[in-house]
Amino acid sequence: xxxxxxxxxxxxxxxxxxxxxxxxxxxxxxxxxxxxxxxxxxxxxxxxxxxxxxxxxxxxxxxxxxxxxxxxxxxxxxxxxxxxxxxxxxxxxxxxxxxxxxxxxxxxxxxxxxxxxxxxxxxxxxxxxxxxxxxxxxxxxxxxxxxxxxxxxxxxxxxxxxxxxxxxxxxxxxxxxxxxxxxxxxxxxxxxxxxxxxxxxxxxxxxxxxxxxxxxxxxxxxxxxxxxxxxxxxxxxxxxxxx
Amino acid sequence: xxxxxxxxxxxxxxxxxxxxxxxxxxxxxxxxxxxxxxxxxxxxxxxxxxxxxxxxxxxxxxxxxxxxxxxxxxxxxxxxxxxxxxxxxxxxxxxxxxxxxxxxxxxxxxxxxxxxxxxxxxxxxxxxxxxxxxxxxxxxxxxxxxxxxxxxxxxxxxxxxxxxxxxxxxxxxxxxxxxxxxxxxxxxxxxxxxxxxxxxxxxxxxxxxxxxxxxxxxxxxxxxxxxxxxxxxxxxxxxxx
Amino acid sequence: xxxxxxxxxxxxxxxxxxxxxxxxxxxxxxxxxxxxxxxxxxxxxxxxxxxxxxxxxxxxxxxxxxxxxxxxxxxxxxxxxxxxxxxxxxxxxxxxxxxxxxxxxxxxxxxxxxxxxxxxxxxxxxxxxxxxxxxxxxxxxxxxxxxxxxxxxxxxxxxxxxxxxxxxxxxxxxxxxxxxxxxxxxxxxxxxxxxxxxxxxxxxxxxxxxxxxxxxxx
Numbered sequence: 056x057x058x059x060x061x062x063x064x065x066x067x068x069x070x071x072x073x074x075x076x077x078x079x080x081x082x083x084x085x086x087x088x089x090x091x092x093x094x095x096x097x098x099x100x101x102x103x104x105x106x107x108x109x110x111x112x113x114x115x116x117x118x119x120x121x122x123x124x125x126x127x128x129x130x131x132x133x134x135x136x137x138x139x140x141x142x143x144x145x146x147x148x149x150x151x152x153x154x155x156x157x158x159x160x161x162x163x164x165x166x167x168x169x170x171x172x173x174x175x176x177x178x179x180x181x182x183x184x185x186x187x188x189x190x191x192x193x194x195x196x197x198x199x200x201x202x203x204x205x206x207x208x209x210x211x212x213x214x215x216x217x218x219x220x221x222x223x224x225x226x227x228x229x230x231x232x233x234x235x236x237x238x239x240x241x242x243x244x245x246x247x248x249x250x251x252x253x254x255x256x257x258x259x260x261x262x263x264x265x266x267x268x269x270x271x272x273x274x275x276x277x278x279x280x281x282x283x284x285x286x287x288x289x290x291x292x293x294x295x296x297x298x
Numbered sequence: 299x300x301x302x303x304x305x306x307x308x309x310x311x312x313x314x315x316x317x318x319x320x321x322x323x324x325x326x327x328x329x330x331x332x333x334x335x336x337x338x339x340x341x342x343x344x345x346x347x348x349x350x351x352x353x354x355x356x357x358x359x360x361x362x363x364x365x366x367x368x369x370x371x372x373x374x375x376x377x378x379x380x381x382x383x384x385x386x387x388x389x390x391x392x393x394x395x396x397x398x399x400x401x402x403x404x405x406x407x408x409x410x411x412x413x414x415x416x417x418x419x420x421x422x423x424x425x426x427x428x429x430x431x432x433x434x435x436x437x438x439x440x441x442x443x444x445x446x447x448x449x450x451x452x453x454x455x456x457x458x459x460x461x462x463x464x465x466x467x468x469x470x471x472x473x474x475x476x477x478x479x480x481x482x483x484x485x486x487x488x489x490x491x492x493x494x495x496x497x498x499x500x501x502x503x504x505x506x507x508x509x510x511x512x513x514x515x516x517x518x519x520x521x522x523x524x525x526x527x528x529x530x531x532x533x534x535x536x537x538x539x
Numbered sequence: 540x541x542x543x544x545x546x547x548x549x550x551x552x553x554x555x556x557x558x559x560x561x562x563x564x565x566x567x568x569x570x571x572x573x574x575x576x577x578x579x580x581x582x583x584x585x586x587x588x589x590x591x592x593x594x595x596x597x598x599x600x601x602x603x604x605x606x607x608x609x610x611x612x613x614x615x616x617x618x619x620x621x622x623x624x625x626x627x628x629x630x631x632x633x634x635x636x637x638x639x640x641x642x643x644x645x646x647x648x649x650x651x652x653x654x655x656x657x658x659x660x661x662x663x664x665x666x667x668x669x670x671x672x673x674x675x676x677x678x679x680x681x682x683x684x685x686x687x688x689x690x691x692x693x694x695x696x697x698x699x700x701x702x703x704x705x706x707x708x709x710x711x712x713x714x715x716x717x718x719x720x721x722x723x724x725x726x727x728x729x730x731x732x733x734x735x736x737x738x739x740x741x742x743x744x745x746x747x748x749x750x751x752x753x754x755x756x757x
Contacts, residue, residue, distance in 0.1 A: 059619050124740035125733045126698035129712055133733065137725035191348050192385035192444075196399035196451055197375035206398060210389050225602075232605035236705060243608055256615035263608055271603035287389045288431045 062255050066262050071249045078245030079266055085162060085241060086228040086270075092167035093227065094220075097174025104179045115175065122172035127165075128233055134165040135237045162234040170227050177223055181216035182208065214285050221278040228270050242266050299324045299455065299486055300345060305354035307340065307510075314340050315351060316510040324454075327487045329497040332507035333533060338490040339382075339459050341507070345488065346370075346377045346457060359454070375403060378448030382460040384440040386432035386447070392419070393428040396447045404451070411450075418446040422476050438469025445476055456480065458489040492537055498522065506530045546724040547731050557714025558735065564631060564710060565697045571636030572696065573689075576643025583648045594644070601641035607702050610634045614706050631703040639696050646692060650685030651677065683754070687747045694743045698736065711735070 065071050103115035122130070135158060139147050151157060185208060193203035235244035246263035250256040300322040307315040314337050322328050330338045343349040344356060347363065347370040356363045358373060386395050396415040400406045406414075419425040422442040432440055441461060448456060458477065462470045474496050481487055481500035491497070497504055504521045506514045506529070514527045525531045547554065582594035601609070613634035617625045654677050662672040701712040709717075715728045722728075 120741065120744075121737065124694075124737045124744065126701040126712070126736060128701045128704060129729065129732050129736060132712070132716070133725075133729040136719060137729045140723075140725050186383065186385070188381050188383060188385050189387075191343070192379070192381055193387075194348060195346055195374055195377070195379035195457075196447065197371055197403045198399065199371050202402060206402065207387050211387075214389065229603075229605040232607045233702070235607070243605065243611070246608075247611065250615075256611070257619065260608065260612045260615055264604055264612065267605060267608065268600075268603045288434055 059257075061258060062253070063258050065249065065253045065255050066258060071253065071259075074240075074245045074248055075242070075262060075266075078240060078242040078263075081159070081239065081241040082228070082231050082266075082270070085159065085166070085231040085234060085239070088163050089166045089170060089227050089231070090224050092163065093170035093174050096167065096171035097178055100171060100175035101178030101182070104175060105182055119172045119175060122169050127169050127230055128236065130169055131162060131165045131233060131237060135161045156239075158234070158237045158239050161237065162231070162239055166227065166230055166234075170223065170230070173223050173226070174220070177219040178212070178216055180219070182212045184215060185211055214282075214287070217278060217282050217285070221275060224278065225271055225274055228274060229267065232267075299326075299359060300488075301355075301357040302341075302345075303355045303357070305341075305344060305351050305356060307337075307344065307349065307351040307353075314510050315344070318354070318510075318512055320505065320512065320515075322455075322486065322488060324486055325484050326502045327481045327485075327489065327500050329501040329504045330488065330490045330507060331492060331494075331497070331504065331533070332513075335509075336507040337510040338507050342379075342457050342459050342488060342490050345455075346374050346379060348379075375451055376453050377455045377457060378451060378453035379457040380441070380444050380448055380459065380461050382463050384432075384437070384444045384464070386440055386443055388432050390431075391428070392430055392432065392435070392443050395432065395443060396450045399447070400450050415446070415450060418449055419443075421449075421479075422446050423472070436469060437465045438472045441465065441469075441473045442476055445473075445480075449480075455486045455488070458487065458491065460490050460492075462491065462493055494522070494534075494537065506533065508533075542727055543724055544727055546718065546722050546727050550718045550722075553718065554711070554714050554731075557709055557711040560628070560709055561697070561700050561711040564628065564635065564700045564703060564708070565693075567632050568635035568639050568696050568700070569693050571632070572639035572643045575636060575640035577647055579640055579644035580647035580651070583644060584651060598641045598644055601638055604638075606634075606638055606699055607705055609638045610702060610706060613637070627703070627706045627708045631700075631706060631708050635696070635699070635703075639692070639699070642692055642695075643689070646685050646688045647681075650681040650688070653684055654680050687750050687754075690743060690747050690750075694740050697739065701736075 066075065100115045100118055103111040104119070106112055139150060142150065154160065189211070190203055190208060193207040194200070198206070231241055232243040234241050235247070238244070240248075242263050246259040247256075249259040253259070300320075302318055302320040305315055305318045306313065316337075318337075318341060320328075330341065332338050340349055344351050345358070358377070361368055361373065386392075387398075390398065393412065393415050396418060397408065397411040400411045400414070401408055416425060416428060419428055422445055424439055424442055427435060427439060427443070432443070435443065445461075461477070462473055465473065470493070474493060477487075477489070477496065478500055489496070489501075502517065504516060505512055506521070506525075506527070508529050514521070514525060514530045516525075521530070522534070525534055579594050579597060582590045583598065585591050585594075610631060614627075614630045617630050617633060658676060658680070659672060662676050667675070700710055703710050704713045704716070707713070712732060715732045719725050719728050
């Protein structure tokens with residue numbers, strides 16, 4: 056093994072420790088924002104995919120397929136490098152100069168759209184797993200379509216969809232790491248920044264690994280807590296349950 | 299009370315209901331039987347508007363389905379339905395399953411709805427299950443709750459779609475007893491079932507369907523003892539042993 | 540808004556060179572990932588604690604990490620282990636094989652577990668041994684069941700190779716990026732990259748869908 060002196064203390068030395076903490080804050084901000092937007096858009100696209108109205112359904116299917124078959128990094132590059140060149144000169148100048156953290160918001164747009172197609176897929180699968188007769192039963196007691204969705208279908212769908220949604224939320228947080236390629240100062244970027252200044256790449260990168268592990272534990276723990284609150288005795292929502 | 303006139307229905311190219319005609323009078327119990335895929339469940343679901351149809355007309359208490367002004371929501375308030383897989387709402391307690399429709403649709407106040415729900419649970423024999431969740435009940439208990447849920451809206455007509463087919467044998471009797479009791483109290487019922495014992499006891503008319511058509515109909519005696527069509531004979535032989 | 544698509548035709552060989560690297564990396568990652576994945580998958584099914592726990596730890600650890608970070612980690616780690624600097628393609632290959640193996644392992648574990656116990660019991664009761672049962676009944680059925688998931692994961696690996704960008708590997712995306720820096724024709728170039736990826740991944744997903752349909756009818 057090559058002689059290498061491990062120097063873990065760089066991680067909490069000034070200014071490196073501060074950089075890493077800033078990076079964590081950015082990762083969390085990015086993750087939370089993208090989860091919020093992608094869930095919002097995902098619910099809309101998910102409903103489009105099961106609607107009877109063909110144009111909306113086809114649009115939603117095309118939407119899902121496009122975002123799924125192109126790598127996220129390519130999509131981010133497209134938003135960051137390509138789209139601004141389409142703006143006329145003065146708008147482009149304004150965008151680069153007047154919007155603080157332009158690259159941050161580009162990633163929010165790109166990652167939210169990408170993740171929304173994945174969220175939509177899980178939501179669609181969740182709603183589809185509810186038997187048609189459950190809806191019929193609600194209608195047969197005199198509920199309107201709206202009431203059937205509000206009191207029966209949606210409360211059920213939310214509970215069914217939480218486990219797969221947990222995985223998708225984790226994926227969003229992991230994907231925030233790609234933001235480093237366009238200059239967003241998040242965790243991975245900062246770990247490499249520390250490496251550039253100290254040449255202790257292994258320690259810095261390992262620190263970032265530990266940070267993502269902790270983020271995972273927090274997300275899984277939070278979603279598990281939500282699942283517990285909503286749980287109903289006798290209702291199995293993990294894979295394999297028939298409803 | 300229910301008039302079915304020349305009703306036909308297609309799923310794509312497949313004709314699932316073929317020129318069905320039938321009259322169900324008030325207080326009558328009609329049993330619909332036949333092999334799988336004969337269209338029995340589909341016919342039942344057309345009666346409360348859950349399944350649309352392309353040809354013909356259905357009239358319930360004079361209200362015609364082909365009238366564009368027909369409010370199906372209001373119609374379904376007067377028709378109760380019980381499903382093969384019970385379809386209780388799993389995220390609500392038993393008592394909430396029963397009271398939610400009267401409270402949200404009929405705007406009854408909660409305490410009155412609760413009282414009526416408890417009375418219905420007594421009637422079907424399981425008042426002690428009121429605060430449990432459907433996941434903790436046996437199949438037979440769930441189906442009886444489903445019947446109570448349908449009765450909570452005080453319907454004039456009750457529709458049953460193979461209510462005992464998903465039950466373990468020892469629980470079938472408890473559900474059939476509730477249905478017999480309901481029939482004897484004068485409820486108008488349309489029941490899709492293979493339970494010929496039930497049919498013999500309370501049915502006023504038995505309809506045998508195959509491939510979307512009504513092949514034969516009769517009062518219980520004439521059907522069981524002397525079925526006229528080959529298909530009916532064959533079917534009875536297979537299920538009655 | 541005038542597009543100059545010649546930027547693609549003029550640099551076509553260069554871009555295709557990048558695409559070849561992408562395919563090479565993907566193939567190595569898939570082959571290596573499958574090989575390592577089978578071992579880890581079976582380890583996850585083992586009753587021996589010394590085999591089960593490390594495998595489970597490995598799989599769960601990989602699931603918490605962004606691939607981009609794993610690529611960096613091996614980029615720093617491999618020279619230490621080997622005692623000498625290592626090329627970007629080699630370092631990326633190792634990172635990919637190890638990372639993707641954890642995902643392949645889970646697919647295979649699920650595939651083997653999905654064969655119902657009834658099948659195993661039926662085989663035993665007709666007199667087959669453990670290895671015969673595995674060879675003639677379990678593994679063929681499991682493979683047929685997991686093939687769509689394996690192909691889907693293969694598509695994911697193919698897309699993931701774009702991440703090797705960060706250590707400078709001259710794969711397809713990086714090649715387009717290099718041309719963009721020179722010619723400033725971002726829209727045309729990245730649309731082209733997106734289109735190529737889309738065509739490959741979309742056709743593979745159609746293959747999967749057809750397989751699933753056939754499986755449903757079997």
